[in-house]
Amino acid sequence: xxxxxxxxxxxxxxxxxxxxxxxxxxxxxxxxxxxxxxxxxxxxxxxxxxxxxxxxxxxxxxxxxxxxxxxxxxxxxxxxxxxxxxxxxxxxxxxxxxxxxxxxxxxxxxxxxxxxxxxxxxxxxxxxxxxxxxxxxxxxxxxxxxxxxxxxxxxxxxxxxxxxxxxxxxxxxxxxxxxxxxxxxxxxxxxxxxxxxxxxxxxxxxxxxxxxxxxxxxxxxxxxxxxxxxxxxxxxxxxxxxxxxxxxxxxxxxxxxxxxxxxxxxxxxxxxxxxxxxxxxxxxxxxxxxxxxxxxxxxxxxxxxxxxxxxxxxxxxxxxxxxxxxxxxxxxxxxxxxxxxxxxxxxxxxxxxxxxxxxxxxxxxxxxxxxxxxxxxxxxxxxxxxxxxxxxxxxxxxxxxxxxxxxxxxxx
Amino acid sequence: xxxxxxxxxxxxxxxxxxxxxxxxxxxxxxxxxxxxxxxxxxxxxxxxxxxxxxxxxxxxxxxxxxxxxxxxxxxxxxxxxxxxxxxxxxxxxxxxxxxxxxxxxxxxxxxxxxxxxxxxxxxxxxxxxxxxxxxxxxxxxxxxxxxxxxxxxxxxxxxxxxxxxxxxxxxxxxxxxxxxxxxxxxxxxxxxxxxxxxxxxxxxxxxxxxxxxxxxxxxxxxxxxxxxxxxxxxxxxxxxxxxxxxxxxxxxxxxxxxxxxxxxxxxxxxxxxxxxxxxxxxxxxxxxxxxxxxxxxxxxxxxxxxxxxxxxxxxxxxxxxxxxxxxxxxxxxxxxxxxxxxxxxxxxxxxxxxxxxxxxxxxxxxxxxxxxxxxxxxxxxxxxxxxxxxxxxxxxxxxxxxxxxxxxxxxx
DNA sequence: TTTAGTAAGTAAAACGTTTTACCACAATCG
DNA sequence: CGATTGTGGTAAAACGTTTTACTTACTAAA
Numbered sequence: 001x002x003x004x005x006x007x008x009x010x011x012x013x014x015x016x017x018x019x020x021x022x023x024x025x026x027x028x029x030x031x032x033x034x035x036x037x038x039x040x041x042x043x044x045x046x047x048x049x050x051x052x053x054x055x056x057x058x059x060x061x062x063x064x065x066x067x068x069x070x071x072x073x074x075x076x077x078x079x080x081x082x083x084x085x086x087x088x089x090x091x092x093x094x095x096x097x098x099x100x101x102x103x104x105x106x107x108x109x110x111x112x113x114x115x116x117x118x119x120x121x122x123x124x125x126x127x128x129x130x131x132x133x134x135x136x137x138x139x140x141x142x143x144x145x146x147x148x149x150x151x152x153x154x155x156x157x158x159x160x161x162x163x164x165x166x167x168x169x170x171x172x173x174x175x176x177x178x179x180x181x182x183x184x185x186x187x188x189x190x191x192x193x194x195x196x197x198x199x200x201x202x203x204x205x206x207x208x209x210x211x212x213x214x215x216x217x218x219x220x221x222x223x224x225x226x227x228x229x230x231x232x233x234x235x236x237x238x239x240x241x242x243x244x245x246x247x248x249x250x251x252x253x254x255x256x257x258x259x260x261x262x263x264x265x266x267x268x269x270x271x272x273x274x275x276x277x278x279x280x281x282x283x284x285x286x287x288x289x290x291x292x293x294x295x296x297x298x299x300x301x302x303x304x305x306x307x308x309x310x311x312x313x314x315x316x317x318x319x320x321x322x323x324x325x326x327x328x329x330x331x332x333x334x335x336x337x338x339x340x341x342x343x344x345x346x347x348x349x350x351x352x353x354x355x356x357x358x359x360x361x362x363x364x365x366x367x368x369x370x371x372x373x374x375x376x377x378x379x380x381x382x383x384x385x386x387x388x389x390x391x392x393x394x395x396x397x398x399x400x401x402x403x404x405x406x407x408x409x410x411x412x
Numbered sequence: 413x414x415x416x417x418x419x420x421x422x423x424x425x426x427x428x429x430x431x432x433x434x435x436x437x438x439x440x441x442x443x444x445x446x447x448x449x450x451x452x453x454x455x456x457x458x459x460x461x462x463x464x465x466x467x468x469x470x471x472x473x474x475x476x477x478x479x480x481x482x483x484x485x486x487x488x489x490x491x492x493x494x495x496x497x498x499x500x501x502x503x504x505x506x507x508x509x510x511x512x513x514x515x516x517x518x519x520x521x522x523x524x525x526x527x528x529x530x531x532x533x534x535x536x537x538x539x540x541x542x543x544x545x546x547x548x549x550x551x552x553x554x555x556x557x558x559x560x561x562x563x564x565x566x567x568x569x570x571x572x573x574x575x576x577x578x579x580x581x582x583x584x585x586x587x588x589x590x591x592x593x594x595x596x597x598x599x600x601x602x603x604x605x606x607x608x609x610x611x612x613x614x615x616x617x618x619x620x621x622x623x624x625x626x627x628x629x630x631x632x633x634x635x636x637x638x639x640x641x642x643x644x645x646x647x648x649x650x651x652x653x654x655x656x657x658x659x660x661x662x663x664x665x666x667x668x669x670x671x672x673x674x675x676x677x678x679x680x681x682x683x684x685x686x687x688x689x690x691x692x693x694x695x696x697x698x699x700x701x702x703x704x705x706x707x708x709x710x711x712x713x714x715x716x717x718x719x720x721x722x723x724x725x726x727x728x729x730x731x732x733x734x735x736x737x738x739x740x741x742x743x744x745x746x747x748x749x750x751x752x753x754x755x756x757x758x759x760x761x762x763x764x765x766x767x768x769x770x771x772x773x774x775x776x777x778x779x780x781x782x783x784x785x786x787x788x789x790x791x792x793x794x795x796x797x798x799x800x801x802x803x804x805x806x807x808x809x810x811x812x813x814x815x816x817x818x819x820x821x822x823x824x
Numbered sequence: 825t826t827t828a829g830t831a832a833g834t835a836a837a838a839c840g841t842t843t844t845a846c847c848a849c850a851a852t853c854g
Numbered sequence: 855c856g857a858t859t860g861t862g863g864t865a866a867a868a869c870g871t872t873t874t875a876c877t878t879a880c881t882a883a884a
Contacts, residue, residue: 063874067838070799076840087864092842103861126542126602127840131869135538137599139581145557158584167596169551169581172570184579187549190538191603331744387482475844479868488870499834504872515831539870543839 040073143199156370217380259318313410320345338408452485555611568782629792671730725822732757750820
């Protein structure tokens with residue numbers, strides 16, 4: 001803006017403005033008529049003039065002006081209202097668009113919107129959240145962002161939220177169960193409209209209980225079942241059944257199991273696998289079960305398997321990572337896949353499958369899970385908003401067997 | 413709490429309470445003397461009694477009580493103050509511990525703290541942030557959380573912040589430059605006390621400029637240099653120099669370069685590499701430069717390199733991922749490493765180096781970088797708080813050559 | 825005996841929104 | 855012509871803290 005425009009807008013002569021400037025020590029330059037003045041400086045001036053018009057004792061006025069200066073002309077809703085000549089509440093309603101119960105004339109609406117953009121008004125979401133009790137932000141807590149499948153899930157959730165213009169912020173647990181939640185516990189309740197917990201945390205029950213007390217909408221995605229929290233899980237039983245049927249049909253009768261049973265889902269898969277073997281009349285050979293807790297241990301397990309006197313004809317790994325690793329170890333030890341040994345994965349997020357070994361695996365449809373999780377969280381938030389109670393639901397998603405070239409009939 | 417305790421605390425007979433309950437339709441059960449009553453119900457009761465004592469017109473009282481009921485006895489600082497018999501401001505000062513300019517007697521302090529825990533008071537961080545203009549939360553934006561090195565950096569930043577009890581929330585860009593920031597732009601300014609941008613975003617300059625206008629403290633970590641933003645970078649020139657010297661000393665004279673030049677740091681590394689070759693008097697062979705944009709392309713590049721009429725004696729990859737991949741491709745093609753070809757990586761976050769091929773690489777000390785970034789951001793926040801302007805700084809971190817068994821002298 | 829200083833607080837404004845309750849005016853209806 | 859119903863707003867309270875400017879009671883010094 002230029003000085004002469006401002007003089008017009010204020011309806012005061014330049015001399016008066018200069019006097020005020022000096023009296024209250026404003027840092028606005030009013031030297032040249034054609035000088036450009038920033039919106040913020042203009043706002044400061046307007047605020048000062050308004051403060052002067054209030055007929056307060058001199059002392060109070062000085063205080064007010066000092067605060068205005070300190071605030072550096074930050075533009076608030078009331079500046080927009082003042083500039084557009086309307087009330088604050090009206091500006092709020094127009095810029096929010098959510099309260100459409102009250103009619104507003106098209107003309108005023110345009111004027112306010114124009115003023116807001118002209119002044120560069122940016123709403124303060126903190127104030128908004130305080131008053132409305134809604135932040136518009138969803139939190140995501142991820143057990144381990146290093147896990148490709150969990151990462152895929154978060155990404156899908158993020159994409160889903162992008163569609164509805166919500167923001168999602170995440171915190172991750174860095175292998176320490178519950179740490180992320182412990183860390184954000186203090187804020188979780190007020191900052192987030194809802195929370196998605198991705199992956200199963202070992203100590204999550206305690207945390208779930210705390211969250212329930214806080215009455216925050218929560219959905220657990222790919223975590224464990226809990227009677228008080230809505231969950232979206234993948235049907236491990238079905239996945240392993242499909243996989244086992246595939247292996248059995250190929251003729252495998254001696255199958256090793258490799259999985260990190262720190263994860264609830266892996267525990268489920270193992271139990272199903274044991275049952276299936278029993279049902280199929282296969283021996284319950286404990287020496288073929290391996291439960292490594294990390295990749296280093298997993299490598300050792302695979303080496304042990306390959307060195308067994310009677311090695312199995314197939315290795316069922318409960319993650320694509322482990323499977324890829326097992327395949328690598330086997331290849332480097334001179335085995336051929338799938339001729340010498342069949343190796344299968346789980347998860348189906350092995351982005352590199354075309355590069356390394358194309359794995360037979362179980363794909364868990366992460367997009368579908370993300371969609372369901374978001375839908376359920378939205379439902380909870382809506383119900384919560386109406387001050388009502390919601391009942392948790394459990395959604396179980398069907399996985400799909402993907403057959404690639406890491407599995408074949410065993411050698412005779 | 414029990415009913416008789418409450419009667420004592422209120423100093424009113426049960427009958428009077430029951431009357432109030434019926435009159436204002438409170439959902440608190442006051443039937444049995446020995447009945448347990450939740451803290452929240454007790455708070456509701458106290459608030460109602462207080463509202464009644466205010467001598468307002470009946471209508472206003474009803475309004476107030478309705479609001480109290482709607483609020484479900486959410487415990488605020490003023491409840492604690494009321495219960496402890498002190499003013500609200502005092503409670504704030506005691507529970508915050510930050511304003512120690514004012515003396516407080518030990519006795520009152522204990523009483524207030526005891527009351528707060530007894531009522532289960534949890535501060536509302538939104539209200540706090542609104543008034544104090546500090547959220548205590550640092551934002552982190554990551555270009556690609558799938559990149560192991562960036563993930564390591566974020567993790568180190570997170571650990572550093574954990575030490576100082578701050579919370580860090582992140583958003584990630586999902587391969588789309590600037591998307592994360594676009595998404596969180598609206599909130600960034602008010603929700604976060606500062607922002608760490610991890611990795612180089614292609615369109616980050618625009619975003620930097622916007623952030624500067626918002627006067628939000630920002631540090632760019634492992635990103636590109638920018639005159640208006642503080643940066644913490646790794647010295648690519650030094651890293652490549654060390655690596656080149658190693659290869660040259662081993663006797664390599666024909667070195668292929670494989671790197672994703674979408675990243676600024678890779679561009680820097682390439683330029684340094686070109687200069688070093690020139691200085692060493694090696695031919696400037698364009699056919700040995702490969703710039704794949706993803707892993708699939710990278711695999712193809714490596715295949716092409718191996719199929720060259722006169723293949724190079726070494727492949728310099730600008731990431732451990734590419735190098736690992738190149739090694740795999742080479743091994744599967746029947747080459748031996750390092751006997752047949754030398755392959756080097758960059759970054760030094762290859763967590764699996766003991767499993768696959770132990771790579772010669774350049775380690776960039778991520779912890780050190782994280783510490784510096786956090787320190788610098790804290791500095792900016794402090795200066796910002798005092799209403800002063802800060803000058804951006806550039807911190808360059810020295811990488812370190814790690815020699816493992818993927819590099820050796822070329823075959824004669 | 826006044827004065828100054830200090831310990832231990834209090835009262836109220838402020839942060840920037842949203843939301844509630846109300847109002848003026850015009851048009852319509854019986 | 856008076857009552858009713860929309861239309862297009864306004865004024866002010868409320869959200870739950872933090873912070874500023876006062877206050878009171880007591881002690882020590884002059």
